[in-house]
Amino acid sequence: MRPYRAQSDYRMVLDAQCDLYQLNFPRFVCTAAFVAEQGQRLRQAQRRPFENGLFVLDDGGRAIGFVWVVMRMDLQGPFGSVDQVYLLPSYRGRGLGKLLMERAHEFIRSQGVSVARLYVTAENGRAVALYEREGYQMTRYEMERMI
């Protein structure tokens, strides 16, 4: 694991955005405007290193996954929000997700915060299983129905 480097990693993180959102939001349609917006978010994140932890998993010089944590505050106090966890498809199912999560937790701790939180789509069984193994517990339900 190493810190994100814009010059070499920007493309991989941006290219992952459509896949990441399509996997997690069944009705999501990826557009060029969405990708451009994510690119802007990514560039802004780099300018706020205490608020954003961006780390890349590197396989012999090739970026194969990343984790993006954002420090946030709500009515319950400060927490580290694990916003994005991603591995290239051929690197999934090998236990590498754990490395990304551990790095995210280390970043949150280094900011003096002891709560990590995330949102995950119920159908994304692989991600849910990873988070449960990492000690996450369900705290809220988001419910929807078709009208």
Ligand SMILES: CC(C)(COP(=O)(O)OP(=O)(O)OC[C@H]1O[C@@H](n2cnc3c(N)ncnc32)[C@H](O)[C@@H]1OP(=O)(O)O)[C@@H](O)C(=O)NCCC(=O)NCCS
């Ligand atoms: C979600 C994601 C990060 C999970 O990471 P992952 O490493 O693929 O996680 P997995 O749970 O599949 O890894 C563990 C698997 O590897 C196997 N494995 C092999 N070696 C292992 C090891 N040393 N330690 C742990 N597991 C190991 C396990 O048996 C397990 O297999 P199983 O799923 O068949 O039980 C990854 O699949 C991904 O990038 N998905 C697409 C993006 C996404 O949906 N992100 C989440 C958004 S909320």
